[in-house]
Amino acid sequence: MTLVNGLPAHVLLVHVVVVLVPLTALALVAAAVWPQAARRLGVLLPALGLVSLVSVPLTTNAGEWLERHVDDDPLVRRHTELGDGLLPWALGLFVLAVVVWWAARAVLRAEGGGSRWSALPVRIVLGLLSAVIAVGAVVDVYRIGDSGARAAWHDGFSKSAHGDQGGDGS
DSSP: OOEETTEEHHHHHHHHHHHHHHHHHHHHHHHHHOHHHHHHHTTHHHHHHHHHHHHHHHHHHHHHHHHTTSOOOHHHHHHHHHHTTHHHHHHHHHHHHHHHHHHHHHHHHHHHTTOOOOOHHHHHHHHHHHHHHHHHHHHHHHHHHHHHHHHHHTTSOOSSOTTOSSSSOO
């Protein structure tokens, strides 16, 4: 995918990643530490993780196409390098989303069958792993987005509006 309605696909797809990866991270941590959230989210949690995971390579591939169609710029190269690092985080979110979903289902089955198996140690481990992966993914999305904004806008605007005399907005 390279163009959508005449616009570079990366410009549109990046919004999917910027919204879904942090949303998946938040849902994952909530489900990992709060059993009620895991029950309510159900299969939506791994589905959200899968859509986030699939959106990352689609966006990076569209970005690599765009990189070949803009002037050579170190800021663009830096953005591309950072973008390539998001896939492992998205994969971690997806894998943990599946594990948290599966563990919540297993606990429900165990409780329904009268078993006294305690889910607390599992929840602690999954909560810690989920928090680490979620923070890593969100920080990476922020860093990538910041570098992309700098690459796109570093010389693309004036600090004063057309017709401003003072330049301070008053």
